[in-house]
Each structure stands twice: as structure tokens, then as C-alpha cells.
Amino acid sequence: MNLRHLTTSIMAIGLFFMIACKSKPKDSEIMNTVSTAVQSIPGVTADVKDGVVTLSGTVSTDDEKMAAENAAKSVKDVKSVTNNIMVAPPAPPPTAPVAVTADDSLRMAVADVVKDFPGVKVDVNDGVLTVTGEEKASRWKTLKMALDALHPKKVDAKGLKVK
């Protein structure tokens, strides 16, 4: 009886180890699943050792970094996740060009401005305001402020005589 029990026990233990060995997840399998899980976040790479996932790479936001970590954690058999992802904000967009008012609306607005300056003429051409005539310095300053507020490309007053 004892011998039979022992044999059964040994077989049972052997079977247990066989199952245990077989069911132990391989790092390569985890790797595949993790890689698929994080592939939606560009710039992230994953490495797996003994069920521990190490994430590396560079993303542009903290949200992406956390999303990659959560995606890796959600994979079956992952013991833990070491998140070495760097967050680097994207390069700032190139400076937007200065908005210049179109000639048609510029002409209308200029007409409103200069009607109170009888000695001054302002021509509009391709966003450039060319000022001619003559005006007192203080009045010209008022006019210049008003013209600049219309966002022209340039206010050329070389032809203006300031009294």
C-alpha cells in the first residue's frame, strides 16, 4: 500500500511540475502581446525578462507614457512594468506668419481713418500703406497709431512732411 501511495505521489508531483513548466509563460510570448498592446503609441519599445516588462523610447506627452504603461500592465502574465519612457514635448510649430489685412478691407478702413486728416493721402498697395502730404507731428502720431491698428504689411511715410 505504502509503495502504491508513494508511486502515485511521485507521479502526481511529476505531473504537477510538467504542468507548471508548461504553463509558465515564455518571455517571448509576453513580448509579442505587449508589443501589440503598445504599438498604437509610436516611439515606444518593450523588452521582457522573467515577466518584467521594461518600456523605453520617447513620446510627446505624459498621457502617452501612462497609456503605454497601462497597456503593458493589462497583458496577462506580466509581473510588473518598468516605465523608462522619456517624455519630450514636440518641437514648437514654426512661428505663424503675421496676419496682414487684405487690400480691399484695408482700403475701406484706411478711408475711415484718413477722412479726418485732410492734408494726408494714404495709398494702399499689396498691404503697404504709403503716406504722403503733410501733417503736424502729434496728429501724425495719432494717424500712425490708427493705421498700424489696421495690420498693414508696412506703413511707409518717407513721403510725408511732418510739421
Place this chain on the structure above:
Amino acid sequence: MALQDKYKELIDTAQTSGVSNLQVAEQDGVLHINGTAPSGDVKDKLWDIYGKIDPNFLTGDVVMDIQVATAVSGAKLKVVTESSNLNIRKGPGTDQPIVGKAAHGEIVTLISKMNEQWWLIRTDGGAEGYAYAQYLQPV
């Protein structure tokens, strides 16, 4: 960059005077300076510095638009025409009929801004309509 050096004092002052939304950009040989000054005094100061660097603003290498932050609905505005009355019009445009006048130096109330040029105002006498913003200064 040469222009930013030439107008360094102007740009520095704008930065240190609390001008918000400050935009300084050089384009086609012209320095564009836009922003909103915390008060009319700061705007005046910036224009004085600009006039000091470029006497009478004749060079034409700067286009500067400084708005004043205190010019908000309900603000009091002073009529700063040279000497004449300020026309108050039915709509935003000099082709619009005149519905009232505000005297030189009179204080009026800003109701809203149609745009940077035309502001809807009300006088203490009750006249309401659009006036040209260049003749209105926040007080």
C-alpha cells in the same frame, strides 16, 4: 534680427510692462509688434519709445498695434478728438448716418467693440451708437 536690436528698448519695455499676448515678429523687413497693454499709460510709453528710436515714425520698419486691456464693456472712455465733436453713428462706418455727438473731452461709456476700429458707446446724454476708436481713450 537687426530690427529687434534697433528696437530692443521698445521690445524690452513691452515685455517688462505687463503687455499680454505680446507678439514680436519680423516679416519682409518690418517688425510687427502686437499686444495688449495693461493701461493706456503703458501704450503711451511704448509709442514714446518707438518715436524716440524712429523720430516721427518715418522709417516704416515697425507696425505696432497695442490695445488697452482696460477698454472693456462698461469702461469709461474720454473723447480725445483734436478739438471737434466726435460723431456717433448708427452703424460701424463713416457712411453710416450720424445719430449723435460727443464733445471733445467728454466721458462716455463703452458698450462693446464691433472691431478694433469701431466701438459701440453711450453718452451720459443717452446717445448710443458707433464711434471711431482712435478718438476714444480709456480713463
